[in-house]
Amino acid sequence: MPTESEKFEKYGSEWWNPAGKLFSLHRINPLRFEYFSSRCGELSGKRVLDIGCGGGLLAERFAASSAIVTGIDLSPVAIDAAKSHAKGSGLEIDYRLASPTQLASQKPELFDVIICAEVLEHVDDLNGFLRDSLSMLKEGGLFFFGTINKTFKARFFALFVAEDILGMVPKGTHDYNRFVRPSVLKEILERNGVFIEELKGMTYDPLKLEFKISNDTSVNYLGYARKR
Numbered sequence: 001m002p003t004e005s006e007k008f009e010k011y012g013s014e015w016w017n018p019a020g021k022l023f024s025l026h027r028i029n030p031l032r033f034e035y036f037s038s039r040c041g042e043l044s045g046k047r048v049l050d051i052g053c054g055g056g057l058l059a060e061r062f063a064a065s066s067a068i069v070t071g072i073d074l075s076p077v078a079i080d081a082a083k084s085h086a087k088g089s090g091l092e093i094d095y096r097l098a099s100p101t102q103l104a105s106q107k108p109e110l111f112d113v114i115i116c117a118e119v120l121e122h123v124d125d126l127n128g129f130l131r132d133s134l135s136m137l138k139e140g141g142l143f144f145f146g147t148i149n150k151t152f153k154a155r156f157f158a159l160f161v162a163e164d165i166l167g168m169v170p171k172g173t174h175d176y177n178r179f180v181r182p183s184v185l186k187e188i189l190e191r192n193g194v195f196i197e198e199l200k201g202m203t204y205d206p207l208k209l210e211f212k213i214s215n216d217t218s219v220n221y222l223g224y225a226r227k228r
Contacts, residue, residue: 015055015081021170025057025118028202028211032117032222033061035200035213036144039224043067046112051100051133052119056082056093063091067113070094072103100132110138117146117222120185121178127188134192137227143194146202146222150179154219157204182217189225199223 011022018026036058037043044066050059053071055078063069063086071093073079079097086093096103114137123129137143148158155176186196200223201216213222 011055012077012081015057015078016085022055024169025054029057029061031202031211031213032146033058035222036115036117036224037062037065039144039198040113040142047109048113048115049103049111049136050115050117052116052122053082053095054078056085056095058115058117059093059095060086060089060091062113062115063093064089070096070103070108070111072096072098072100074099100129100136104132104135108136111136111141112138113142113144115144117144120145120147120180121174123178126180126184130188131192134189134194134227137194139227141227143189143225143227144222145185145224146220147185148174148179148220149218150176150181150184151218154179157219182221192227194225194227196223196225 014020014022017023040046043062046067048062048067048069050056050062050069050071053059053073054075056071059069059071059082071082072095073082074097076097079095082093082095086095114133116133120126120129134143148154158179159174159176182199189196199217199221201214201218202211202220202222203214203216204211
């Protein structure tokens with residue numbers, strides 16, 4: 001079985017193809033950026049770390065808003081795609097092939113904002129991953145997240161419907177055993193001095209064929225927390 005990072009090695013230019021295998025990311029990207037950025041306040045000059053940045057869809061949005069962006073990922077193919085697209089877009093983004101543990105060991109300047117979107121459900125050691133990630137967040141800084149709840153409803157819609165029926169993401173992308181309950185995430189965050197300020201759902205409207213922010217967290221959810 002491929003590792004979680006290896007699952008994304010085959011995408012390459014697909015990262016920036018809105019009609020390709022990762023089209024669902026393009027569907028949710030404006031929605032999640034609007035949600036995250038609206039909670040950040042003024043982005044100009046803020047240091048932002050995008051963990052599991054993939055091809056850079058969110059990183060570029062933040063960079064285009066004058067944030068100082070670092071993006072890390074464990075997929076060389078994704079990092080290459082991100083660097084290439086940023087160059088073509090005229091954006092300066094510090095992309096690195098690294099894990100949070102590796103980046104934290106380099107003792108970077110602390111970040112104002114850390115983003116972890118559509119990544120937590122691919123992590124082997126969630127406790128260690130978040131400990132090292134949050135160690136790089138400055139006091140008062142914001143941690144943004146987006147992931148999949150560990151419910152039977154999520155198992156049906158995020159796996160069976162989204163992967164097997166609708167093909168919204170490639171089959172085999174997700175593993176139910178890695179899904180994260182909000183209560184589990186809350187406990188780990190608080191253990192690291194980070195406290196959730198808002199939790200929202202991100203639901204799919206099959207009639208309009210679009211996602212929207214909602215109060216239903218039973219499948220996909222997102223939110224933000226602050227370090228105290």
